[in-house]
Amino acid sequence: MTATSGSVFSSGRSDADKRRGLRDALNSGELQRWPGAFSPLVAKMVADAGFEGVYVSGAALAADLGLPDIGLTTLTEVAARGGATARATDLPTLIDADTGFGEPMSAARTVATLEDAGLSGCHLEDQVNPKRCGHLDGKEVVPVDDMLRRLGAAVGARRDENFIVCARTDARGVEGLDAAIDRAKAYVDAGADLIFTEALATAAEFERFRAAVDAPLLANMTEFGKSELLTAQQLRDLGYNAVIYPVTTLRIAMGAVEAGLGELSSTGTQRGLLDGMQHRARLYEFLRYADYNAFDNQLFTFTRPGVQK
Numbered sequence: 001m002t003a004t005s006g007s008v009f010s011s012g013r014s015d016a017d018k019r020r021g022l023r024d025a026l027n028s029g030e031l032q033r034w035p036g037a038f039s040p041l042v043a044k045m046v047a048d049a050g051f052e053g054v055y056v057s058g059a060a061l062a063a064d065l066g067l068p069d070i071g072l073t074t075l076t077e078v079a080a081r082g083g084a085t086a087r088a089t090d091l092p093t094l095i096d097a098d099t100g101f102g103e104p105m106s107a108a109r110t111v112a113t114l115e116d117a118g119l120s121g122c123h124l125e126d127q128v129n130p131k132r133c134g135h136l137d138g139k140e141v142v143p144v145d146d147m148l149r150r151l152g153a154a155v156g157a158r159r160d161e162n163f164i165v166c167a168r169t170d171a172r173g174v175e176g177l178d179a180a181i182d183r184a185k186a187y188v189d190a191g192a193d194l195i196f197t198e199a200l201a202t203a204a205e206f207e208r209f210r211a212a213v214d215a216p217l218l219a220n221m222t223e224f225g226k227s228e229l230l231t232a233q234q235l236r237d238l239g240y241n242a243v244i245y246p247v248t249t250l251r252i253a254m255g256a257v258e259a260g261l262g263e264l265s266s267t268g269t270q271r272g273l274l275d276g277m278q279h280r281a282r283l284y285e286f287l288r289y290a291d292y293n294a295f296d297n298q299l300f301t302f303t304r305p306g307v308q309k
């Protein structure tokens, strides 16, 4: 299976089609699994592995730039990376838009920009600016009304009604589960299509959220955080609609990079590492090298009728 069909230069599927598919999928009752892709190449690998969608993590994007996840990245950086990632596959891509990069008017501009970039949806959280990782202590949330303004501006700014505006509440770790549930209900009333239930602790908490909120729900299975790592089957059984594994691919890759660099330094050769590496041939498959070559050949063998080469 190739990650993209059609043109080698972009996704073979239109943005509108991906978004329609995403909306249908969220209403299908089937769990949508979206691993984080820290690069467009990783997005192609996510598609190849048979997942239903791609996630672009703010934490991974910041880490990739050598920055902590504390609201330092800009809309321009996020949209550029998100757009390149969205174009890399035929899958819908959901992106982390943090707090919307400013006041409500900026949140509106964020949605318009991410729509233009080819994303299928984004999530906005109810943290104060500058935000913190949702799984760390010391984060703060804005008053509900402020988040309703943020969300209202975002929902009103989309031109494609199928662009998914996902509202994330960070309130569980700050105000408790009941307050988080009340916030989620208010966010649904304000037009949120999907609720991101950040940093719930146990399966029982996910269950309580599900029973209380009548809207599609997203679970965040990030490692080394506050949430118990539930399996896809557990989340299905709980009635969740989507799950992200936001930083998983980055953590896998960086673990391998650190170990590999250590071995290269100590042994002076990468020979012992070859079996664990993505082979050049496999990389070229993901990049569709052969298709680019065919395209190139067509250009070079191009002749005009009656004109001798």
Ligand SMILES: C[C@](O)(C(=O)O)[C@H](CC(=O)O)C(=O)O
Residues within 6 Å of the ligand: 056, 057, 058, 059, 060, 069, 096, 132, 133, 134, 135, 220, 222, 223, 225, 246, 247
């Ligand atoms: C989902 C998240 O917002 C992200 O940026 O990927 C992070 C993930 C993490 O830091 O583990 C979050 O949960 O705040």
Ligand SMILES: [Mg+2]
Residues within 6 Å of the ligand: 057, 058, 059, 069, 096, 098
């Ligand atoms: Mg984030």
